Amino acid sequence: MPEQRVVLRNCGVINPGSIATYLAVDGFKALNKARGMTPEQVIQEVKDSGLRGRGGAGFPCGLKWELARNAPGDTKYVICNADEGEVGTFKDRYILANDPFMLIEGMAIAGYAIGADMGYIYLRAEYQYLNGSLVKAIDQVREQGLLVDFDITIRQGAGAYVCGEESALMDSIEGKRGEVRYRPPFPPTKGLWDQPTVINNVETLMNIPQIMLNGADWFNGMGTERSKGTKVFSVSGDVSKPGVYEMVLGSPLRELVEGLAGAERVKAIQIGGATGRIVPYDMMDTPLSFEDILGAGAITVFDESRDMVDIVHKTLQFLAEESCGKCTPCREGTEVMAGILERFARGEGDERDIKDMERLSQAMMLSALCGLGQAAPNPVLDSLQHFRGDYESRMQEKRGSVAR
Amino acid sequence: MNDHLQVSSSQYEDKGNLLLRLEEAQHRLGYLSEQAMSELAESLGISVSEVYGVATFYSFLSTRPQGKYVIRVCKGLPCCLKDSDIVISSIEAAIGIRPGDTTPDGKFSLELTNCIGACDSAPAMLVNSELHVGLTSRRISQILKTYE
Ligand SMILES: Cc1cc2nc3c(=O)[nH]c(=O)nc-3n(C[C@H](O)[C@H](O)[C@H](O)COP(=O)(O)O)c2cc1C
Ligand code: SF4
Numbered sequence: 001m002p003e004q005r006v007v008l009r010n011c012g013v014i015n016p017g018s019i020a021t022y023l024a025v026d027g028f029k030a031l032n033k034a035r036g037m038t039p040e041q042v043i044q045e046v047k048d049s050g051l052r053g054r055g056g057a058g059f060p061c062g063l064k065w066e067l068a069r070n071a072p073g074d075t076k077y078v079i080c081n082a083d084e085g086e087v088g089t090f091k092d093r094y095i096l097a098n099d100p101f102m103l104i105e106g107m108a109i110a111g112y113a114i115g116a117d118m119g120y121i122y123l124r125a126e127y128q129y130l131n132g133s134l135v136k137a138i139d140q141v142r143e144q145g146l147l148v149d150f151d152i153t154i155r156q157g158a159g160a161y162v163c164g165e166e167s168a169l170m171d172s173i174e175g176k177r178g179e180v181r182y183r184p185p186f187p188p189t190k191g192l193w194d195q196p197t198v199i200n201n202v203e204t205l206m207n208i209p210q211i212m213l214n215g216a217d218w219f220n221g222m223g224t225e226r227s228k229g230t231k232v233f234s235v236s237g238d239v240s241k242p243g244v245y246e247m248v249l250g251s252p253l254r255e256l257v258e259g260l261a262g263a264e265r266v267k268a269i270q271i272g273g274a275t276g277r278i279v280p281y282d283m284m285d286t287p288l289s290f291e292d293i294l295g296a297g298a299i300t301v302f303d304e305s306r307d308m309v310d311i312v313h314k315t316l317q318f319l320a321e322e323s324c325g326k327c328t329p330c331r332e333g334t335e336v337m338a339g340i341l342e343r344f345a346r347g348e349g350d351e352r353d354i355k356d357m358e359r360l361s362q363a364m365m366l367s368a369l370c371g372l373g374q375a376a377p378n379p380v381l382d383s384l385q386h387f388r389g390d391y392e393s394r395m396q397e398k399r400g401s402v403a404r
Numbered sequence: 405m406n407d408h409l410q411v412s413s414s415q416y417e418d419k420g421n422l423l424l425r426l427e428e429a430q431h432r433l434g435y436l437s438e439q440a441m442s443e444l445a446e447s448l449g450i451s452v453s454e455v456y457g458v459a460t461f462y463s464f465l466s467t468r469p470q471g472k473y474v475i476r477v478c479k480g481l482p483c484c485l486k487d488s489d490i491v492i493s494s495i496e497a498a499i500g501i502r503p504g505d506t507t508p509d510g511k512f513s514l515e516l517t518n519c520i521g522a523c524d525s526a527p528a529m530l531v532n533s534e535l536h537v538g539l540t541s542r543r544i545s546q547i548l549k550t551y552e
């Protein structure tokens with residue numbers, strides 16, 4: 001299966017600074033078509049397409065919209081999650097830089113469908129250099145009279161990984177510390193300023209205009225049973241051609257990593273960033289889908305020269321730093337694990353440490369409040385399962401390299 | 405002028421929004437002084453500790469004076485795989501400070517940061533809001549020269 005460009009179809013084709021070039025490739029036809037339908041019909045089309053969220057959790061998009069549409073509220077909101085904080089992900093940056101118009105069109109369709117009058121793009125602090133061109137793109141769409149009863153504002157984040165989590169993100173837009181909220185209620189019923197809110201990833205919203213134009217049947221003709229359409233992957237690490245690649249869901253990992261990105265002598269791949277899964281080379285034929293492994297599509301490749309203890313140590317250091325500290329199992333658990341891995345990296349770890357990490361993992365997966373703490377044990381458990389040898393050689397040698 | 409938190413002016417319409425006001429103060433003053441925070445607390449009718457709580461939560465807000473240019477070198481895993489540690493050492497050598505510090509002339513601050521979303525051309529760094537990628541020791545000195 002080669003590359004298939006649906007989400008990225010205009011990237012490198014249009015001039016992101018000129019709406020005329022977007023209008024020339026059927027731009028805003030989908031929005032016009034949607035406005036000719038009832039909001040319910042639009043939502044039904046998205047439901048029928050089988051589109052699931054591309055921000056990591058894979059929640060059905062149409063269902064989320066329907067919940068927000070049906071929820072009582074004076075004002076409703078659409079939020080585009082452009083926080084992209086997961087380690088190894090950069091596809092949203094690529095999209096925002098190359099095709100802001102299709103995103104805006106997707107947001108406008110979402111706004112029409114749920115009956116929102118306001119949309120926010122929450123742009124991570126690290127992407128501030130994209131703020132100006134996004135503002136210009138929104139201005140051009142507004143000048144064309146294409147934002148009817150719906151406006152879009154950019155909110156600039158201020159640097160916090162956890163603000164990518166939807167409830168923390170909404171707190172941040174409200175001007176507070178970005179802390180994860182207890183749920184229910186969920187955003188579609190009680191979100192931003194307690195109003196019904198749809199929050200979608202950049203890539204999710206990019207699919208909407210194409211679904212409206214070509215129909216649900218076209219869309220769900222691509223992919224697997226429970227993973228429809230394409231996915232945009234961010235490939236980095238030990239590959240000769242790092243970058244952004246879009247493939248039909250269900251494509252084998254090998255095609256992406258070896259075929260497109262040109263990896264050789266692969267030892268392991270981290271799929272989905274710090275909270276994702278680590279798979280060994282012999283799982284290279286795993287399909288990339290929600291049924292198997294996907295996340296937000298970060299693919300970090302490690303060749304045979306890499307030691308997995310160092311990789312997992314760095315990963316847990318990151319999670320310990322970015323844990324928001326609201327719940328104890330995650331706040332303490334990530335610290336303790338990072339500490340143990342540090343000892344392994346110095347060659348001072350032992351069997352008892354491994355037992356401790358396994359026990360902690362169980363507790364965190366069961367009791368952490370949000371996805372960060374629940375998934376933080378993934379890299380530890382996966383590496384213990386597939387790369388036990390790397391831990392054992394650290395224990396035998398009683399020496400190791402501490403990477404900074 | 406410290407421009408790394410510059411945002412479009414229309415966003416300040418939301419007068420009661422603490423984070424927006426902090427971002428604006430950071431932009432104006434280069435950092436969040438105690439005076440700025442207590443004035444903000446007063447004008448919003450909230451406690452200073454609440455203001456401080458938000459100010460310290462976000463890594464792009466600073467309660468200490470910062471250099472004119474804030475260098476944020478990525479220490480994320482994909483950048484590490486591309487020898488970001490060598491880049492960090494060359495910056496330390498070039499400007500004579502360690503991460504967390506500001507040069508005595510107030511020109512540069514150096515920080516290490518998590519993934520900045522440019523792993524496809526790692527190693528990467530931000531100087532204020534400008535992105536620099538594909539860093540090497542040789543390029544570091546050229547890039548730093550462009551900041552006066
Ligand atoms: C710690 C944490 C960080 C997250 N970061 C992001 C992010 O940067 N971007 C994103 O789209 N979703 C992120 N998510 C997922 C969001 O909570 C949410 O599921 C998503 O924005 C919903 O949009 P979607 O259904 O279109 O995927 C994160 C979740 C967690 C638990
Ligand atoms: S799991 Fe971690 S990041 Fe999530 S709420 Fe708890 S402490 Fe915060």
Ligand code: FES
Pocket residue numbers: 087088089478479480481482483484518519520521522523526527528
């Ligand atoms: S790890 Fe450095 S940019 Fe992603």
